[in-house]
Amino acid sequence: MIWLIGLAIIVAIVVVLGIIDLVQTRHAIRRNYPVVGRLRYALERIGPELRQYIVTDNDEERPFSRDQRRWVYASSKLENQYFGFGTDNKMDVPQYPIIRHSAFPYQPPATVVSVNGSYDAAAEGPAYRVPTIKVMGEWRNRRGAFRPASIVGISAMSFGSLSGPAIEALNRGSALAGCLHNTGEGGVSHHHRHGGDLILQLGTGYFGARTPDGRFDLDRAIALVERDPVRAIEIKLSQGAKPGLGGVLPGSKVTAEIAEARGVPIGQTVASPNRHVEFDSVSAMIDFVERVADGCGVPVGIKSAVGDRRFWIELADEMADTGRGPDFITIDGGEGGTGAAPLVFSDHVSLPFRSGFSEVYRVFAQRGMHDRVLWMGSGKLGFPGESLLAMTLGVDMISVGREAMLAVGCIQAQKCHTGHCPTGVATHRKWLVRGLDPTDKAGRVGNYVMNLRHELLQLAHACGKSHPSLVAGDSIDLLLEGETTVGLWEQYGYDPRWRTVSTDREAEVEALMV
Secondary structure, three states: OHHHHHHHHHHHHHHHHHHHHHHOOOOHHHHHOOOOOHHHHHHHHOHHHHHHHHHOOOOOOOOOOHHHHHHHHHHHHOOOOOOOOOOOOOOOOOOEEEEOOOOOOOOOOHHHEOOOOOEOHHHHOOOOOOOOOOOEOOOOOOOOOEOOOOOEEEOOOOEOOEOHHHHHHHHHHHHHHOOOEEOOOOOOOHHHOOOOOEEEEEOOOOOOOEOOOOOEOHHHHHHHHHHOOEEEEEEEOOOOOOOOOOEEEOHHHOOHHHHHHHOOOOOOOEEEOOOOOOOOOHHHHHHHHHHHHHHHOOOEEEEEEOOOHHHHHHHHHHHHHHOOOOOEEEEEOOOOOOOOOOHHHHHHOOOOHHHHHHHHHHHHHOOOOOOOOEEEEEOOOOOHHHHHHHHHHOOOEEEEOHHHHHHHOOOOOOOOOOOOOOOOOOOOOHHHHOOOOHHHHHHHHHHHHHHHHHHHHHHHHHOOOOOHHHOOHHHEEEEOOOOOEEEHHHHOOOOHHHHOOOHHHHHHHHHHHO
16 A cells, blocks of 8 residues: 555656646757656766766876876875776877986985885885975075975965865865965965965955955055965966956855955955956066065965966066066966866966966076076876976976865866865865865875875986986977877977086985985
């Protein structure tokens, strides 16, 4: 009897749905195929998950393949990172990188060799510490100039775009790994105060350091630097996912926590302009950089995707002529994507990292300014091969964004913009966020950063160098059509003299590594 009642309820539901489908006029499929037509929308909704776990092979998925995600997950959990039975990559894709290892790899000092003669990673230190070869802020003699302790840092992701526990996990993880954590443009929240050193990002909304009418407030910025472990300030001009666009944070999302971090009223819609209101030219931007650096006493840099090349030419010329300007420059590739954006901006606006970074670096190198600033790179660089390639092009420090999100627990569901992130990383829905334990995930973030540094070290050693920044362009070739190859520096028009490291500098770097 009970099963008959259940069957009757199911039939009634199907009949009601069928009537609704026949009457409605918005969806032709549902009108023509009542009830059954609904399956099309259900399959469309779960399509990404079906492709991710069933349909695609190890290297087909975008933005990160299954192999890439597996490497991040294994690195973060301290699981086996090895892959068996050789590569399954398609090596005939354009500009596929090949690392030319040395016949005589670099042998680390005796202090990291065990009694049986094998390489002892533990003796090197569990964090695999690899500092940058440049001192940030040195060329302008900033009061707070320092050498970043890690060539890998956490890229800009705001509290607001990510959940509080996710931000806390990133900050705790950066403390464990001894790397810098960029706040993103949403200001400094209490989730950022768990031991990790910060780069404070100032976007066009100047969140955390703004006046009530949205202008920059230097006194508030100074107060932030004095209160929190802010080691540097980054002025964001644009980012790879949405260059040239501003943003709107609806009032419904401006909670008390977010309002406190951003310095805005609770529940009030806040707009970020598509450009800075404090400067409207290169010279005015440099004035702004110097004003912030003088007031706050820490190195100040800029972040931008690469579009108009005239901007970079004018910036390099102005810096060469005046001896003033940013202490570091972060180049974000068009592959970047921690922020949601219109599809056309994600797909077509701003150059991809390799071509964008090399274009800017050439401009500075031709004026002898490339060694004055510390270069950061971001945009799908959080894997050893791409990181080494970027550093061979001149990057001093790698910033990882979505790769760090994967370490926190992201499964690439690509629902960041919907508020329905199933792992609680990019949502503020309490029932989703509660599943993310920031203490546990912090360890995974730290492990991922340390393992990325470790594999970068291994690659550098295989190329005969003690530090990834010392690897030369003749150590990397790019496969073109067929089996034709071209050297990395030749492909991007580099003069080898730009990347030549003096004997004294190389000795200094080797001393740092010991």
